[in-house]
Amino acid sequence: RSLGAIAALLATGAVYLLTDRIGYRGLFWGVGGLALVAGLALLPFRFSGDHLPPRRKVQFRRRYWLYYILAFLLGSRRHIFTTFAIFLLVREHGIPVQTTALLFLANSLVNTYAYQGIGRLVAHFGERTVLSVGFFLLIFVFLGYAYIPYLPLLYALFVLDNVIFGTSLANSTYLQKIAVSEEELTSNLSLQQTLNHISAIVIPVLGGTIWQLFGAQAPFLMGVGIVAISLTLVQFMRVPASEPTPTPS
Structure with a gap:
């Protein structure tokens, strides 16, 4: 929850301070670029689903x-x-x-x-x-x-x-x-x-x-x-x- 609150605070600050300066298009490009960098940084990691429980069929009652x-x-x-x-x-x-x-x-x-x-x-x-x-x-x-x-x-x-x-x-x-x-x-x-x-x-x-x-x-x-x-x-x-x-x- 604390990390979520910090992320919300940073995102709000970015929107509040940058929208008038770089506009909506620039803001979207900036956020998209950060998401791309984060995705590329995660590529070397391998995430396996072996530890997850098996998927169960829904039993309607x-x-x-x-x-x-x-x-x-x-x-x-x-x-x-x-x-x-x-x-x-x-x-x-x-x-x-x-x-x-x-x-x-x-x-x-x-x-x-x-x-x-x-x-x-x-x-x-x-x-x-x-x-x-x-x-x-x-x-x-x-x-x-x-x-x-x-x-x-x-x-x-x-x-x-x-x-x-x-x-x-x-x-x-x-x-x-x-x-x-x-x-x-x-x-x-x-x-x-x-x-x-x-x-x-x-x-x-x-x-x-x-x-x-x-x-x-x-x-x-x-x-x-x-x-x-x-x-x-x-x-x-x-x-x-x-x-x-x-x-x-």
Whole structure:
């Protein structure tokens, strides 16, 4: 996390200081050149996958149905916001690239500490409660982007959304508690990434279409609908009670 925060700080500084001097094209050329140098520097190294566990086939079970649906909906709501929130800020409010960089830096720094706290909240209050509160707050985040033109509040909601996304780990811990075996847990956690990639393809295209047809509010109102469905479904979440530890007689 510390290395990630340092990298985010350096990247933000580069964007903030160099964009006006060398322009977007020069910045992209510079970043591309650094990536090329890093790739060439790694060529002499040989990375083997022998130490990795064998790939396991995903075992679909009816008992995992809620996990599957929530995984897709969490990815969908995430891609609505990451695609259209920054687009709204730039297109409708004209924020400069330096402000955009500072917003992403704030996200990175806040999440370095916030996600640890979210993990403790899940352990204390349980998955259903944490996800329910997160979805409830997200309704107001999406409504804010749909109807509120006040930039400072939109900046705060931008960071808040990223913090709330950390509650999605509760869906993974829910699967951990209901999984039949360790093998099924690993394979189904990997499936979450696949569902996320599917939503990454579908949601931006769908959201962009309804933006063109109905205006800038429409994708965020679609997000409200997705979050409302998620909030309803998460009430069906049930975690089996842990067995009491036997005491010696």
